[in-house]
Amino acid sequence: MxxxxxxxxxxxxxxxxxxxxxxxxxxxxxxxxxxxxxxxxELWVIVARTANVRHKPKPVMPERHRxxxxxxxxxxxxxxxxxxxxxxxxxxTIHPDIVALGADQHFDAQWLQRQLDKRGIRARVVxxxxxxxxxxxxxxxxxxxxGRRMPRTRGR
Numbered sequence: 001m002x003x004x005x006x007x008x009x010x011x012x013x014x015x016x017x018x019x020x021x022x023x024x025x026x027x028x029x030x031x032x033x034x035x036x037x038x039x040x041x042e043l044w045v046i047v048a049r050t051a052n053v054r055h056k057p058k059p060v061m062p063e064r065h066r067x068x069x070x071x072x073x074x075x076x077x078x079x080x081x082x083x084x085x086x087x088x089x090x091x092x093t094i095h096p097d098i099v100a101l102g103a104d105q106h107f108d109a110q111w112l113q114r115q116l117d118k119r120g121i122r123a124r125v126v127x128x129x130x131x132x133x134x135x136x137x138x139x140x141x142x143x144x145x146x147g148r149r150m151p152r153t154r155g156r
Contacts, residue, residue: 014040017096017123019082020105021048022066023059028102030073035128036100037075044094045070045079052082055106088119096123103129 018036022029022045037043047067050059059066063081071079083089099116101107105127113125 013042014097015042015044015095016040016098016100017044017046017091017094018100018102019046019048019087020102021053021056021059022070023061025066025069028104030075032100032102032129033070033073033075036098039098039100039126039128042077043075044096045076046082046090046094047079049082049084051084052087088115088121091116091119091121091123096121099123099125101125101127103127 016036016039018033020029020032033043033045047063047070048059050063053059061069067079067081070076080090099112101109101112109125109127116123116125
């Protein structure tokens with residue numbers, strides 16, 4: 001368990017849920033998760049399944065490795081792989097009080113709040129952190145940078 005604040009005895013802890021692809025773990029991911037953790041007593045993280053990543057290029061890292069990296073972070077209380085079928089599938093089991101979105105996540109917060117309400121999931125959607133333009137706070141930009149450094153071979 002992370003060393004952050006705990007709910008008073010006899011009171012249910014405030015559970016925060018963060019989600020993401022978390023490909024090539026970088027400082028932006030850490031900042032997002034730390035900011036999300038500050039919103040409550042527990043931080044649960046759903047790591048996106050590779051097959052469900054449609055809004056950007058598929059991750060470089062396999063999902064099991066991305067999950068292992070996130071689960072090893074001190075700030076994270078519990079990490080799981082997302083559903084293959086429905087992004088909302090595990091939420092009734094997790095019972096989040098807050099769903100934390102990162103600054104650059106593609107979700108529309110109002111749409112997400114309506115979807116949670118429609119499903120009877122009593123959680124508040126909160127967008128955390130300001131966007132960090134640092135090129136090392138984006139998996140895509142890190143991959144591009146690595147690509148520029150790779151030697152070009154003839155015939156490709």
